[in-house]
Amino acid sequence: AQSVTQPDIHITVSEGASLELRCNYSYGATPYLFWYVQSPGQGLQLLLKYFSGDTLVQGIKGFEAEFKRSQSSFNLRKPSVHWSDAAEYFCAVGARGNKLVFGAGTILRVKS
Amino acid sequence: DVKVTQSSRYLVKRTGEKVFLECVQDMDHENMFWYRQDPGLGLRLIYFSYDVKMKEKGDIPEGYSVSREKKERFSLILESASTNQTSMYLCASSTLVGTQETQYFGPGTRLLVL
Numbered sequence: 131a132q133s134v135t136q137p138d139i140h141i142t143v144s145e146g147a148s149l150e151l152r153c154n155y156s157y158g159a160t161p162y163l164f165w166y167v168q169s170p171g172q173g174l175q176l177l178l179k180y181f182s183g184d185t186l187v188q189g190i191k192g193f194e195a196e197f198k199r200s201q202s203s204f205n206l207r208k209p210s211v212h213w214s215d216a217a218e219y220f221c222a223v224g225a226r227g228n229k230l231v232f233g234a235g236t237i238l239r240v241k242s
Numbered sequence: 243d244v245k246v247t248q249s250s251r252y253l254v255k256r257t258g259e260k261v262f263l264e265c266v267q268d269m270d271h272e273n274m275f276w277y278r279q280d281p282g283l284g285l286r287l288i289y290f291s292y293d294v295k296m297k298e299k300g301d302i303p304e305g306y307s308v309s310r311e312k313k314e315r316f317s318l319i320l321e322s323a324s325t326n327q328t329s330m331y332l333c334a335s336s337t338l339v340g341t342q343e344t345q346y347f348g349p350g351t352r353l354l355v356l
Contacts, residue, residue, distance in 0.1 A: 139282070164344070173246070173332060173347040174285075220284060228273050228292075228336055229300075230345055232284040 132157045132225045136233035143211050144241050151206040151236050153221030162224030163204040165195055168235075169217045177219075180204065191215070216240045245269070246348035248333055254354045261320040263351050265333030272337060274316035275345065276300075276308060279330040291316055323355045 133156045143149050155161055162181050166174040178189025185197040195206045204221060218237050222230040249264035265274065273292055277285040277300075287300030289308040297308050305327060309317045316335075320327055330352050334345040 134284075136284075166347075171251075171350075173349040174334075175347070176344050179344060222285075228343065229275075229287060229290065230285075232277075232286075234282055234284040 132223050132231045134221050134223050134231055134233035136219075136221055136236050138236045139234070140237045140239065142239040142241060145213050146210050149206075149208045149211045149215070149238070151219050151221075151238070153204045153206065153233060154202050155204060155221070155223045156202065157223050157225070161204075163195075163197060164222040164224070164230065165189065165193070165204070165206050166220045166222065167191075167217045168220065174220065177206070211238075211240055213240045213242060246333055246335055246346050248331075248348040248351050250351050251349060252352050252354075254356065255320075255323050256356055257324060259320075259323045259355075261323050261353070261355075263318040263320075263331055263333075263353070265316045265318070265335075265348055266314055267316075267333075267335040267346070268314065269335060269337070269346065270313065271335035271346075272313070273335060273345075274310065275334040275336075276306075276316065276318045277332045277334065278302070278327075279332055279350070285332060288318065323353075325355050327353065328355045329353060 135154045164179045165177040180187045180197045218235045221233045246267045275290040276288045291310045307319045332350045333348040336343045336345045
């Protein structure tokens with residue numbers, strides 16, 4: 131069965147510092163991978179997605195993610211974090227039938 | 243612009259009440275989904291639908307039912323609300339075009355069952 135692990139429940143970084151959020155997936159075939167962000171009290175917004183091709187994917191708000199098949203990982207990165215990036219981040223893998231399986235989420239706190 | 247709306251942002255109900263959560267999308271999407279979100283558990287799929295009058299159980303369908311009478315509208319029904327159904331409920335939609343398309347989410351309904 132498909133599964134997604136986000137090992138970090140909370141992460142705190144200083145404003146201007148770099149960020150990496152980890153995501154590991156389990157899926158038998160070529161995965162479709164997504165990162166979503168949820169600001170407090172809001173729904174989920176798509177940051178970026180990987181379907182095929184270049185393993186380094188660029189998204190909105192300056193985020194990028196790299197697909198590494200050998201490590202079953204799809205880590206999210208940003209070179210310089212802004213206070214407005216504080217939110218909860220979800221990694222998801224596309225399962226059969228257009229369904230998504232989500233990780234438990236990582237809450238990002240940004241300190242000034 | 244893509245839009246998924248949910249009928250209520252916050253809802254307070256009593257145990258045993260029948261609860262309706264409504265979701266409407268304006269993108270002519272075939273697929274619609276209902277998730278619940280709980281701290282530390284991420285999003286879990288309750289039900290989904292590929293077409294009008296069609297529904298499939300997700301991972302946690304117990305205590306819920308759904309209705310899709312029109313393509314743009316997908317309703318989640320709690321037949322007899324219980325306190326363990328207190329949660330955030332998120333609706334999403336996607337198109338069938340392509341093998342795996344992006345899901346677009348509504349703002350969520352935070353339900354409190356007393």
